[in-house]
Amino acid sequence: MINLELSEDLKQYQEDMKVFAETVFRPISRKYDEAEHEYPQELEDLRGMKHFDRKKKSEKPADKSEPTSGKANMRGVISSEEIAWGDPSFLISIPNAGLGNVALVTSGSDEQFEKYGDKWLAMAITEPNAGSDSKAMNTTAKLDGDDWVLNGEKIFVSCADRCDAVVVMATTDKSAGKEGIRSFIVDKNSPGFTLEKLEKKMGLRGSDTGTFSMTDCRIPKDNVLGGFEKTNKNKGFKGTMQTFDTSRPMVAAMAIGVARAALDYTREVMAENSIIPDYKKGSINISSIEKDFFLMEANLEAARLLSWKAAWMADNKKPNSTEASMAKAKAGRQGVLITQKCCELLGPMGLSTKHLAEKWLRDVRVMDIFEGTGQIQHLIVARNILELSSTQLK
C-alpha cells in the first residue's frame, strides 16, 4: 500500500540526526572551511559510532525487533540529508566510514574485514585520463611472487590524508577491458605508495582530496579485495558499479541537504522581513520571490522523493540502478540551482562570508559531478529506459 510519509521510527532517526548536525557540525562548519586540509579533531568522537558503523551484514545482529532493520538505505539517505544540512564536508570525513569502507563491507573477505574493519578506507578510481570513463584506467597491478606490484596515479581521492588505507582500482590485464579491473587494499605505508598532494578546492574544503602515485608499490597477494583465492569469483569492476546503486541515492540526499540548508536560511531571512510563504495564494498574487521559493521547495521535495524511492527499492531488494541515477541526476542539478537561487534572493547576505550561504554554494557544486556527473546519470537512465547498449548510446 503506497504511503509516502516516513514511519515514526524513521522520523525519530531523522530528528536525532538533525539535532546532531545542528549541534556538532554547524558550529565548526566555517572553521574548517577556512582551515583547509586541517583535520577536524571534533570528528574523532564519531569514530565507530553506531549510526555510522560499516559492519558486515553477517555480523549485524539479526534482531528483527529493531524497528529500523532492513532500512539501511533509507537511514542512509535520511542521515546524508541531515548531516549535509549541517556540513557536507564532515559527512565525507566521518572516520572509518569512507567509500573504501563501503567497498570492504560489500566485497571484502572475512579476513580482510577482520583486518581492516576498524580502519578508515578511501576509494581511488579516478585517474588523470580516466574520469567518467573509469574503465579506461591505466593503473596496473601485476602479480610478482606473493605480492601485487602497482604502478600508476590516482587523483581526487577523498580522505586521502585522513585515511589509513586506500581501496585502489587497477587493471590486471588491460586487454581484457573492464573484466581485467580489480580492487586492491593498499596500506598508506606500503612501499612505493606516495600521497603527492592535496587539492585546493572551490568548496568541500573541510574534506581533503588528494593524489596518490604508485611506483612499484608492493602489497600482499591477499590484499586483492575479496581475497586472492576468491579473486576469480569476485565481481571486480561490476561489483564497484553496483555499489553506486546504494551510494548515488545518498549523494543525491547530500545535495538535497545542502540545498535545504540554503532554503531554510532563506526562509528565515524572508520571515524576518515579513515574507511568509502562503500556500493558499493564487498564482496571480504571488511575488517573484515567493514564486522562486515555492518552485525551489517543490523541486527539493521532488528530488527527495526520488532519492527515497531509490533507497527504499534497495532496502526491498529491487533492482534500482535507473532510480538511483534518476535521483542523482535530479538532486545533483537541483541542489546547485536551488542553492544558487537562494544566494541570489539573499542578495549581499548570499555573497558575504559572514553567512554560510556562499559556502553552501561552493560546497554543493560538486554534487552534480562526483559519483558520476549529471550527464553520466542521464546516460544511465536513458540507456535503461531506451534499452540501448553503451555502444548504441555513447
Place this chain on the structure above:
Amino acid sequence: MLSFNMSEEQTITRDTVARLVKDLIIDTAHEMDEAGNIPEEYIQAAWELGASIAAIPEAYGGYDMDYSPMMNAIILEELAYGDMAFAVAATLPSMFIFPVYEMGTEEQKKKYLPLFCKEAYTPCTCAINEPGFGFDPHKLKTKAVKKNGSYILNGEKCFVPLAKESSHFLIAASCDGENSFFIADAENAGINIKKPERNLGLYSLKTYEVALDNCEIPAKNRLVGNSDCNYDKIIQKSAIAMSAIGTGVSRASYEYARDYAKERIQFGEPIAHKQSIAFMIAEMAYEVEAMRLMTWKAASMLENGKDCQRDSFLARLYAGEMSMKVTDHGIQVLGGHGFIREHPVERYYRNARGVAILHGMAIV
C-alpha cells in the same frame, strides 16, 4: 509504513482502468478531440468502474467502500494517460457528489446524492473558475448575498464542464468574504448557460461559460461544511487530482516520444542514439516519476488524516510546471511531426497547459 508499492487492490484497480483506457481511449482519443465529443458509452464504461461513488454509503446509492484519495489519484493518472478530457468527463460527477457528501447536511445528502449515485452516468457539475485576468479560487469574484430565506448569486463562471447537460450544479461564490458552494438546480432562474467554449485544449470536453444574474438559491442549499471538510479542503483535493492528471498526460507524452525515438532513423541510426534526444527522454522519465511521487505524497497525507495544504499546493505547482516541460520535450523529440495533429504529442501539450490553470475539474 513508508512504501512505494501498490497494494493488491491498488494494482488490480490500476490494471482495470489501464485496460479500459487501452481498449477504448488510446486509439480513439484523436477522433474524439477532432469531433469535440466523447461517446456516451465510453463515459458509461468508465462510470461502471464505480470510482466516483465507491465511498458513498449504500443508503445514498453508493458502494459503502473506504474513501481513498490515493486510489482516486491512481485512477485519475490512468484515465488521463488515455486522455485528459476523458478523465475529467468520466469523473465529473465526483465534483458534485464528494463535496455534497463530505460537507452536506443529512437532508442535502438524502435529496441529492441518490440522483447521481446510480448505475447510469448522470451528469452534474461544478462551477469554480471565472473568466478574465487574475482568477484565484480563494478570491472569488462571484458573490452571494443573503436576502430573506435565499442567497442571491451574481458573477461569471467559465470552464464549467457539461453545464448544458447537467441537471445540478455546485456553484462556488464568496459570501461575506467566505468561500462557499451552493447547490443549484439547472432550472433555477438566473443561471444563463452560454454557448460551448472553444479552448486551447480539451476539445472533446464540452465546457461553458455560465452567467449568474441575480440567481436566487434557497438558503438551505448552501454547503456549510464542517470541521473535517470545507471549501479549502475541496480545492486541495482538486489540486491533488490535477497533479495526478498532469502525471498521466505527461506519461503519455513521454512514452510516445520514447518509442518514436527508437523507430525514427536519421543520419543512419535511430535518433534515440543521440544524447540530446536520449537525455531529453531521460528527463521526461524522471520528471513523470517526480510528479507522481509529489502527487502520492500529498495523497498519503490526506489518506493519513494530515493537513495537506502545503503538499497539495506544491504537488500541483510542480505538475503544472513539469507537465509543460515534459509535453514540450515530447513535441521536440518528434520535430515537425510533433506539430501535426495526427501525433498525440500536440494534444498532450495543448491539454497540459490546463494543469496549472484549471481548478475543480476533478477530485481525489
